[in-house]
Amino acid sequence: MINNQHIPIMSNEILSLIECEKKLSILDCTFGGGGHSKKFLEKGHNVTAIDQDDNSMIIAKELKKNFSNIFFYKSNFKNFDLLDLKIKKFNLILLDLGFSSNQLEDKDIGLSFQLNSNLNMNYLGGDLNAYKIINFYNKDELQRVFYSYGEIHQAEKLAKYIINQRSKQKINTNFEFIDILSKSGVNFKSKKIHFATQAFQALRIESNSELENLITFLKKVHVFLEINAHLAIISFHSLEDRIVKNYFRDNKINKNKNYQNYKNWGYEILTKKPITASKFEILENNRARSAKLRVGRFIN
Numbered sequence: 001m002i003n004n005q006h007i008p009i010m011s012n013e014i015l016s017l018i019e020c021e022k023k024l025s026i027l028d029c030t031f032g033g034g035g036h037s038k039k040f041l042e043k044g045h046n047v048t049a050i051d052q053d054d055n056s057m058i059i060a061k062e063l064k065k066n067f068s069n070i071f072f073y074k075s076n077f078k079n080f081d082l083l084d085l086k087i088k089k090f091n092l093i094l095l096d097l098g099f100s101s102n103q104l105e106d107k108d109i110g111l112s113f114q115l116n117s118n119l120n121m122n123y124l125g126g127d128l129n130a131y132k133i134i135n136f137y138n139k140d141e142l143q144r145v146f147y148s149y150g151e152i153h154q155a156e157k158l159a160k161y162i163i164n165q166r167s168k169q170k171i172n173t174n175f176e177f178i179d180i181l182s183k184s185g186v187n188f189k190s191k192k193i194h195f196a197t198q199a200f201q202a203l204r205i206e207s208n209s210e211l212e213n214l215i216t217f218l219k220k221v222h223v224f225l226e227i228n229a230h231l232a233i234i235s236f237h238s239l240e241d242r243i244v245k246n247y248f249r250d251n252k253i254n255k256n257k258n259y260q261n262y263k264n265w266g267y268e269i270l271t272k273k274p275i276t277a278s279k280f281e282i283l284e285n286n287r288a289r290s291a292k293l294r295v296g297r298f299i300n
């Protein structure tokens with residue numbers, strides 16, 4: 001069942017960026033369950049929404065019954081510039097990265113280590129998935145994925161152990177994979193999180209090309225921003241947050257209107273440190289605990 005009651009993360013903080021402004025054009029590149037978009041529509045703004053997910057398309061259709069000013073496009077946001085968008089410049093562009101609660105609960109996608117699913121983890125409909133990575137990547141590739149995307153220091157040991165196990169029989173399910181992790185002898189980082197968290201994160205990032213999508217998107221997003229527009233990005237892991245932080249730093253404008261990037265545009269950085277969710281919000285929505293929001297104001 002599609003849960004269309006998605007609780008949008010830090011929506012008050014995002015709405016406060018555009019307070020008092022009349023009808024704006026907003027590009028929500030990660031529509032998900034439509035939580036943020038609905039808040040914008042309720043304030044009378046125009047929303048152009050993008051998501052790769054079929055369920056998002058259904059939710060957007062529902063929303064359209066009450067709000068005529070939403071336009072949905074099913075696409076990977078890294079290709080947003082190739083879409084024939086009705087509106088070409090926006091006052092706010094929002095990315096709320098990662099997967100939705102619907103996707104987390106979807107057994108076919110298998111993002112959760114609490115559900116025994118077939119190994120997949122691809123929530124964007126691409127060709128790569130965790131099964132192919134675990135059963136067919138060579139040692140160096142496995143090591144790269146676990147080291148770079150899971151920050152697992154003993155990535156080589158883990159890669160070798162997986163290759164040894166899969167030579168006996170293919171690794172088919174999340175629970176089989178968790179069993180292998182537990183027997184691998186690898187020291188996983190923290191006692192505070194489930195020991196499979198880092199390995200699952202690594203497979204998910206690789207399966208969906210999460211970091212490449214973000215980097216490709218950031219290379220061209222400035223073309224779609226109105227002067228004084230806000231670019232707001234919520235990330236959920238340090239690898240993504242670092243990319244966003246460096247992007248704003250590399251394209252920062254200083255007080256004398258000097259553009260750090262030697263181009264005729266840049267950002268005033270509105271969040272020297274990322275904004276995090278309030279304790280109250282975290283109590284209501286546990287997923288908000290790891291969210292980091294960074295915002296820049298586009299100057300041209």
Ligand SMILES: C[S@@+](CC[C@H](N)C(=O)[O-])C[C@H]1O[C@@H](n2cnc3c(N)ncnc32)[C@H](O)[C@@H]1O
Nearest residue numbers: 006008030032033034035036052076077096098
């Ligand atoms: C955290 S959810 C967004 C939730 C949404 N802001 C809300 O309030 O309902 C992230 C969504 O982004 C989508 N997504 C992630 N990466 C994407 C990409 N590269 N292209 C298109 N959609 C993407 C996922 O399919 C998911 O629906």
